[in-house]
Amino acid sequence: MTSISANVRRIIDLRSDTVTRPTAEMVEAMSCAELGDDFFRDDPTVLAFEEEVADLLGMEAAMLVISGTMGNLVCALSLSPRGSSFIVEASAHIQINESGWPSAIAGLTPKPVEGVAGTIGVDALQQAIAEAKLRLSAPPRLLCLENTHNAAGGRITEPEHLAALADIAHASGLRVHLDGARIFNAAVALGRPVRDLTKHADTATFCLSKGLSCPLGAVVAGGADAVQEARRWRQVVGGGMRQAGIIAAAGRVALNSMVERLAVDHDNAKLLATRLRDASLDVDVEAVETNIIFAKVPGGFDYDFFQSDVRASGIVIMPPKAGRIRLVTHREVSAPDIVFASDMIAKAFDLARRQAPSADARMAVPNAVY
Ligand SMILES: Cc1ncc(COP(=O)(O)O)c(C=O)c1O
Known part of the structure; x- marks a missing residue:
């Protein structure tokens, strides 16, 4: 070099x-965090952070995970059974950059759909669902969306369009997961509360370790049942944590000082x-x-x-x-x-x-x- x-x-x-890298305030918060054992659900910093995130995203529950990839994986595992298919934008991170966990771990067949500027159109979604429901296809059970869309150049899908896609998916019996690794970028750029972008999904993931500057971590949020199931899957893939309050402490600083x-x-x-x-x-x-x-x-x-x-x-x-x-x-x-x-x-x-x-x-x- x-x-x-x-x-x-x-x-x-x-x-x-x-x-x-983490800010001085994050390092300070991490070193002073009140800690417990998150496996026993008694780390107070994790519990407080998860509650704050659920509230912020307009979801019933939230859970800290190590990475965005793990968040996407455990949400998909919680929402869709092995042997089913999921609809995903063709250049979505889940489809091209997560080392093939849908097939390697989740037993899911992708049904990729070309988007425009990273966004799947209403007609394209309807057609994809119809195709995936054909007799010899793996039945579609999940729609995965990404906002902002990385490979499209950080493009935003508007909340109204997300709602329309989620409505179509739900009406067809599919659950909806939002890969919101950079969802706060979308919220800030639109000047909208982040919950406007997350509330239509059954589960959503966002990353602490990207623009929010934390050293590691991501969060999943969703309905109480979906998050409970994701928590079980997090354990299955070895993502259970103990004194995880040191991660949550940085996350709390990030949500207070890194979003705007x-x-x-x-x-x-x-x-x-x-x-x-x-x-x-x-x-x-x-x-x-x-x-x-x-x-x-x-x-x-x-x-x-x-x-x-x-x-x-x-x-x-x-x-x-x-x-x-x-x-x-x-x-x-x-x-x-x-x-x-x-x-x-x-x-x-x-x-x-x-x-x-x-x-x-x-x-x-x-x-x-x-
Ligand atoms: C859109 C999107 N989703 C998920 C991820 C995965 O996040 P992580 O690197 O924390 O696994 C990334 C990482 O770049 C991403 O850009």
Whole structure:
């Protein structure tokens, strides 16, 4: 890996909002948290946090889990029986980035549906349900939605559309799970209470460890029965925890102090997208609704050259995937960082597209995971 020149300032890490480290207030809260054993349901910090989250999301109950992936898994296990199918947007995180748990663990067959900007249309959902109900198909029992939608570039599905999709699913006998890893980004961008986005789902997951800056953790919420069943499944997959109040303590600080500031990340993403577009990169500024942007990588682009050039400026970016580079803004990237990073990225991009890549370099471009 290229070393960073001595005169370069600190790292500007645009790989993901998961790189955010806990705030001093979180570390303080974690070290002072009142703790018990969550397996016995007597960790007071976990109990208080779960109650706060349930209330915030307009759900009956909530449960702390280690990760968003585990949250999605235990919700699906709680809502849909083995041998059934679930409808999911074709590029949803569950479908492409969760290491195949639907088949590997849950015994579920995916029925992927192409969305527009990450959102499944009403007609497309109705058609997918009808197809999945054909006699030889695995019967559809679950609809999985994602908001914001990561691979679509942090796009938002409006609450009214979520409600319409949930109504169709419920009327057809399907339960609804919302992968809301970045649901607070959607709520803040829309200026709506988060419960407007979650209350139509039977279960929802959100991540503490992304823009909310906690060191780890996610939460699932839903009806009391669904969460109780998810709790049983969390135990099955080895996710039971003991003095988990240290995680919940950071989560409580996050909900009090990290939500509204997500608007800054959204402004910075717009700024980054605008500056890159103005520097002739292929970026759709209008599509930037929250904290994720994509820049298309042109043919003949020398990724190795680009990567070592931006890295030498202290900027860290994930390798391209599906012909695009993803850039994510978060608490540890300021507006001046964005100005600097956009200048460096634009310069490196321009040079890289003029390089004729060797066959080796082309072969070496790894796929990013996001
Ligand atoms: C939309 C979405 N869902 C779920 C996850 C999984 O979260 P975790 O990394 O905590 O398992 C991610 C992670 O990037 C995500 O972007």
